[in-house]
Amino acid sequence: MRYLPHSEADRQAMLAAIGVSSIDALFADVPAAARFDQLPDLPMTQGEIEVERHMKALAGRNLSAESATAFFLGAGAYRHHVPASVDHLIQRSEFLTSYTPYQPEISQGTLQTLFEFQTQVATLTGMDVANGGMYDGSTATAEAVLMARRITKRSKSILSGGLHPQYRAVVETIEDMSAGSMVALPPDPNGTEDIIAQIDNETAAVVVQSPSFYGQLIDLKPIAEACHKAGALLVAVFTEVVSLGALESPGSQGADIVVGEGQSLGNPLTFGGPYVGLMATRNEFVRQLPGRLCGETVDAAGRRGFVLTLATREQHIRRDKATSNICTSSGLCALAFSIHMTLLGGTGLTRLAATNHARAVQLADALAAVPGIEVVNDIFFNEFTIRVPGDAAALVNRLTERGIVAGLPVSRLEPTRPELANLIIIAATELNGDAERERLIAGLRKVL
Numbered sequence: 001m002r003y004l005p006h007s008e009a010d011r012q013a014m015l016a017a018i019g020v021s022s023i024d025a026l027f028a029d030v031p032a033a034a035r036f037d038q039l040p041d042l043p044m045t046q047g048e049i050e051v052e053r054h055m056k057a058l059a060g061r062n063l064s065a066e067s068a069t070a071f072f073l074g075a076g077a078y079r080h081h082v083p084a085s086v087d088h089l090i091q092r093s094e095f096l097t098s099y100t101p102y103q104p105e106i107s108q109g110t111l112q113t114l115f116e117f118q119t120q121v122a123t124l125t126g127m128d129v130a131n132g133g134m135y136d137g138s139t140a141t142a143e144a145v146l147m148a149r150r151i152t153k154r155s156k157s158i159l160s161g162g163l164h165p166q167y168r169a170v171v172e173t174i175e176d177m178s179a180g181s182m183v184a185l186p187p188d189p190n191g192t193e194d195i196i197a198q199i200d201n202e203t204a205a206v207v208v209q210s211p212s213f214y215g216q217l218i219d220l221k222p223i224a225e226a227c228h229k230a231g232a233l234l235v236a237v238f239t240e241v242v243s244l245g246a247l248e249s250p251g252s253q254g255a256d257i258v259v260g261e262g263q264s265l266g267n268p269l270t271f272g273g274p275y276v277g278l279m280a281t282r283n284e285f286v287r288q289l290p291g292r293l294c295g296e297t298v299d300a301a302g303r304r305g306f307v308l309t310l311a312t313r314e315q316h317i318r319r320d321k322a323t324s325n326i327c328t329s330s331g332l333c334a335l336a337f338s339i340h341m342t343l344l345g346g347t348g349l350t351r352l353a354a355t356n357h358a359r360a361v362q363l364a365d366a367l368a369a370v371p372g373i374e375v376v377n378d379i380f381f382n383e384f385t386i387r388v389p390g391d392a393a394a395l396v397n398r399l400t401e402r403g404i405v406a407g408l409p410v411s412r413l414e415p416t417r418p419e420l421a422n423l424i425i426i427a428a429t430e431l432n433g434d435a436e437r438e439r440l441i442a443g444l445r446k447v448l
Contacts, residue, residue, distance in 0.1 A: 004400050008210060018191065019388060029177070029351050031323075032149045032327075034182045040047075053194070054178060055069065056283075059100060063405065064311075065269055066077045068403055068404065069402070069436075069440040070403070070405065070432075070437075071399045071431075071432070071436070071441025072363075072406055072426045072432065072436075072440060073366070073409075073427065074240070074383045074407070074408070074412075074425060074426070075164070075239075075406055075408040075425045076239040076428070077261075077269055077272065077275070078240055078242070078427055079266070079427075079429055080242065080264050080429050080430065082268055082429060083342060083343055086339045086340050086343070087391060088331055090335050090336050090339065094400055095107055095110075095335055098110045100247050100331075101114075101308060104305070104306065104308060108306055111250060112306050113335050114132040114306075114331070114334065115294040115296060115306050116148040117130075117133065117211075117337065117338040118130040118131065118293065118294060120337075120342075121262075121279075122280050123251055124241065124249070125236075125247075125250055125251050125258040125278070125280040126251025126252045126253075126255075126257075126258075126280070127250075127251040128280075128283040128286075129280065129281060129293070130278065130279060131279050131280075131281075131290065131292060131293050132291055132292045132331070132334065133278070133279075133291065133330050133333070134278070134326060134340070135274075135276075135277055135326065136261060136277045136283075136330070137164075137239055137259065137260050137262075137277050138164070138166055138169075138261075138277075139170060139263030139277055140146060140259040140260070140261075140278065140326075141235070141367055142173075142174040143257050143259070143279065143291075144205070144207070144235045144259045145157045145174065145180070145205050145235065146174060146178065147209065147257060147290060148205035149178075149204045150231040150287050151233060152204040152205075152231060152232065152418040153252060153283055153380055154182070154202055154231075154232075155165070155180045155181055156181045156182070156183070156202045157175065157181070157204055157207060158182075158198045158205070159171060159185065159419055160188065160193065160207060160208040160212070160218075161184075161185040161187045161204040161209055161211050162188045162193070162208070162210075162211060162212025162213055162214060163184075163185050163208070163212070163237060164213045164239055164415055165213065166407075167237065172184070172205070176230050181322025182412075183198060185198065186328045187410075188216075188217065189214040189216070189377075190214075190376060190377075190425060191214070191216035191218055191283055191377075191408075195223060195442070196223060196226040199226050199227060199232055200230060201230055201231065201419075203227075204232060205233050205234075205235050205257075206227050206233070207237060207379045208235070209237040209238065209242060209389075210222060210238065210250075211238065211380060211381045211383060212325070212397075213425070214376065214377065214384075214385040214423075215380040215381070215384040215385055215427075216379065216380060216385075217380060218380045219253070220236055220250060220253035220254060221253050222232065223254075224256075225443035226351055226376075227254075227256075228383075229255070233256040233257060234255045234257075235256070235257045236258045236259075238250070238252035238258075238261070238262045238429075240264055241263075241265055241278065241381070242264045242265070242349070242352060242379065243356075243382070244353075245349035245350045246350070246353035246381060246424055247381065251280070256257065256282060256285065257285070258279070259278060260277070260278050261275055261276075261277065262277065262278065262334070262337045264274070264339055264346075266336030266337040266338070266340035266375070267335070267337065274330055274333055275330065276333035276334045277330065279291065286310070288323055289310065289328055290324030291324060291326050292310065293308070293309050293310040293311075295307055295308075295310060307349075311395060326406070352430060356428070356429050357381055359428040360380060360381065360383065361363040362437065363426065363428045363437050363440075364384055366437060366441050367441070368448070370441060370444055371442065372389045372448050373448075374386065376423070382429060383409070383425060383426065383427040383430055385423050385424065385425050385426070386407075386423070386426060387422050387423055388422055388424060388448070390422065391411075391421055391422070392410065392421060393411050393412060393421070394424050395424070395447060395448075396424060397408075398447045399440075399444070399447060401447065406424060407425050407426035407427065408425045409421075409423070410423040410424070411423075
């Protein structure tokens with residue numbers, strides 16, 4: 001390592017000080033499949049032009065949502081129309097170059113937009129208070145589990161089989177690193193699991209996603225009642241924030257912490273990020289809310305102003321009192337979310353949600369008429385699961401060759417579950433018109 005000044009003796013002294021035997025031992029928590037035992041097969045040096053051409057060739061192998069002739073991929077990231085004004089406004093220099101608002105006296109614009117963002121998130125989720133944004137929905141879910149453990153003084157979490165597998169994996173990592181215990185129920189495409197039977201007096205958090213990963217809507221009220229009876233907290237999760245324009249809010253169903261992904265509003269797919277996590281809770285739990293929380297106040301002259309009311313991370317308060325080490329967050333993505341939400345308004349969001357649901361129902365009805373295809377869900381928002389004959393991943397790949405992105409084969413995220421190998425999760429939004437739906441149906445009939 002020619003760029004590091006440490007000698008072998010220096011490295012050994014540092015390893016001894018932290019109590020590990022080797023450099024490799026520092027990476028023991030990284031799965032073996034994700035580690036290299038030797039340098040990758042890449043040229044050691046290459047000119048800028050050659051590197052640029054190579055990277056462009058790699059990028060050209062991607063099939064974007066815009067270039068597909070039909071696109072029905074969802075499963076946590078959704079293709080929606082983002083008004084051009086959103087991108088124009090977030091690129092104003094006051095927003096694009098702003099940083100964490102350490103000094104409220106010179107950060108009033110940033111603080112106000114975060115305050116408005118929090119207000120919108122709290123209203124959408126039916127909760128009392130929301131924070132200034134998280135990295136994404138998966139890390140927000142993990143933070144919610146840690147928050148529930150702090151509040152209840154318990155360590156056990158129960159994860160529904162309808163939780164997004166990647167969200168489950170993030171929670172599993174956090175639990176493993178923080179000496180928690182986790183019970184993850186088997187995948188639940190039909191929404192028939194009995195999660196209430198798993199709740200006991202040791203449970204800190206019960207994590208339920210609705211609409212679930214498979215698209216099924218879940219009634220949270222009986223689960224919330226069972227949680228509260230046992231002294232546990234219900235963490236309600238969503239990956240499609242547009243659904244909150246049509247469904248009863250998680251807060252009104254009894255959820256204690258609500259988390260989810262805000263990408264659908266203001267933020268394009270961009271091959272997976274950056275996105276923005278949403279997190280809200282009840283007033284009584286606000287001291288355990290991670291991240292930052294902006295508040296409204298008045299200055300010495302009585303003028304309206306904005307401040308960081310709570311900033312519960314290790315840079316602001318004593319490390320042992322910090323609730324999180326989340327830092328930069330996703331402020332620009334939160335701003336895009338807030339601008340899009342403002343442009344829609346309550347009526348616009350309701351209309352958008354109704355359009356999404358109608359498109360999904362039309363698509364589900366059309367798919368159910370294709371011989372060999374079964375629609376698994378009986379009640380859904382804009383996303384549902386179908387069962388196909390044979391291998392779903394192979395079927396999706398054959399359709400992709402025709403420019404049709406049919407959805408997500410469940411086996412891609414659940415490779416160890418052969419019973420799910422014939423399932424495809426399909427999403428329909430306001431952008432999926434009649435022509436796209438007909439191309440999907442025609443393509444399926446051909447490849448089947």
